[in-house]
Amino acid sequence: MTLLEIVQKLLGRQQSSASKARERLQLVLAHDRTDLSPELLDQMRREILEVVSKYVEIDIDEGAVSLETEDRMTALVANLPIKRSLLKVNSQDAE
Amino acid sequence: MASNTRIILICSGKGGVGKTTLTANLGVALAKQGVRTVVLDADFGLRNLDLLLGLENRIVYTAQEVLEETCRLDQALVKHKQEPNLALLPAGNPRMLDWLKPDDMQRIVTMLTKEFSYVLIDCPAGVEDGFKNAVAASKEAIIVTNPEVSAVRDADRVIGLLNTNGIKPVQLVLNRVRPQMIANQEMLSVDDVTDILALPLLGLVLEDQQVIVSTNRGEPLTLSDNNSPASHCYSNIARRLQGEQIPLIDPSKEGSGLRNKFMRLMQTKIF
Numbered sequence: 001m002t003l004l005e006i007v008q009k010l011l012g013r014q015q016s017s018a019s020k021a022r023e024r025l026q027l028v029l030a031h032d033r034t035d036l037s038p039e040l041l042d043q044m045r046r047e048i049l050e051v052v053s054k055y056v057e058i059d060i061d062e063g064a065v066s067l068e069t070e071d072r073m074t075a076l077v078a079n080l081p082i083k084r085s086l087l088k089v090n091s092q093d094a095e
Numbered sequence: 096m097a098s099n100t101r102i103i104l105i106c107s108g109k110g111g112v113g114k115t116t117l118t119a120n121l122g123v124a125l126a127k128q129g130v131r132t133v134v135l136d137a138d139f140g141l142r143n144l145d146l147l148l149g150l151e152n153r154i155v156y157t158a159q160e161v162l163e164e165t166c167r168l169d170q171a172l173v174k175h176k177q178e179p180n181l182a183l184l185p186a187g188n189p190r191m192l193d194w195l196k197p198d199d200m201q202r203i204v205t206m207l208t209k210e211f212s213y214v215l216i217d218c219p220a221g222v223e224d225g226f227k228n229a230v231a232a233s234k235e236a237i238i239v240t241n242p243e244v245s246a247v248r249d250a251d252r253v254i255g256l257l258n259t260n261g262i263k264p265v266q267l268v269l270n271r272v273r274p275q276m277i278a279n280q281e282m283l284s285v286d287d288v289t290d291i292l293a294l295p296l297l298g299l300v301l302e303d304q305q306v307i308v309s310t311n312r313g314e315p316l317t318l319s320d321n322n323s324p325a326s327h328c329y330s331n332i333a334r335r336l337q338g339e340q341i342p343l344i345d346p347s348k349e350g351s352g353l354r355n356k357f358m359r360l361m362q363t364k365i366f
Contacts, residue, residue: 003361003363003365018280018282022283025247033255
């Protein structure tokens with residue numbers, strides 16, 4: 001936020017059109033760049049969780065799969081807290 | 096040698112932001128620096144590069160006849176009288192769009208690389224076939240945009256497409272910059288646009304009425320030694336392309352006087 005924007009806010013004046021343009025562009029570009037509909041993202045999230053839960057027990061409530069964009073690079077970020085490894089459990093069961 | 100030729104696509108996505116004007120002025124400026132330069136009008140639907148260069152009455156053959164092999168390349172090239180280092184390869188008939196393929200563009204450009212050090216391709220607006228053909232023949236690109244939301248959004252889309260096509264480097268030219276409007280925070284600043292698009296800035300061009308005067312005459316600003324603001328900007332861009340280190344002007348530092356100084360202070364980023 002610039003000095004001018006703060007003064008404008010204090011005076012109860014409208015936000016400058018340049019900062020409005022900046023805000024609107026950032027929003028519309030985040031959407032343009034991913035090109036993934038929310039439904040598709042949700043389906044991908046469910047399938048990723050399904051595969052991962054074959055190997056480890058994960059905390060589904062805490063898990064998050066999301067898209068993050070920075071400097072033109074879009075990354076799929078999955079944060080899946082692992083409760084325990086299922087493979088170990090299985091091998092212990094076998095003994 | 097062919098491999099040293101720089102093949103630069105000049106594109107924007109949105110129409111009317113100044114692609115053709117930049118192509119004409121860069122072509123002239125590079126030729127003036129003594130490099131053999133050809134400008135190729137890839138906008139077959141709505142060609143205008145000939146008009147901006149004042150060469151519209153000297154066209155005999157076009158890229159179309161070259162591809163159909165009904166004329167030689169040197170017969171189609173229109174040499175600029177004042178700047179013999181500059182040549183134009185005119186766009187053919189709009190009906191060419193029906194059959195033109197990426198391969199055809201590559202063939203034309205390969206022919207040009209044998210004789211020129213720079214091939215500047217004036218890309219059509221949009222992201223359809225005309226754009227794809229032009230991209231197929233290019234190695235690097237200059238994105239032209241204006242500090243306006245629609246132009247920046249379209250530029251962003253084009254940058255994505257260039258990245259997936261392996262075009263490198265992609266550099267930015269910010270056109271029609273109005274320092275006073277930026278100072279009043281009524282226009283996106285140079286930093287705003289480079290931050291949003293995440294591209295290196297090759298140069299900016301100040302808004303300048305002389306651009307219209309020069310297009311009226313068909314004499315690009317860089318042709319004469321007049322020192323209009325835009326002319327200066329175009330020449331600097333050409334020199335940067337040639338590898339010269341020329342500092343970028345900062346429009347927010349333009350203009351003196353108490354009001355400008357005050358507006359600059361008001362732009363200080365607090366958080």
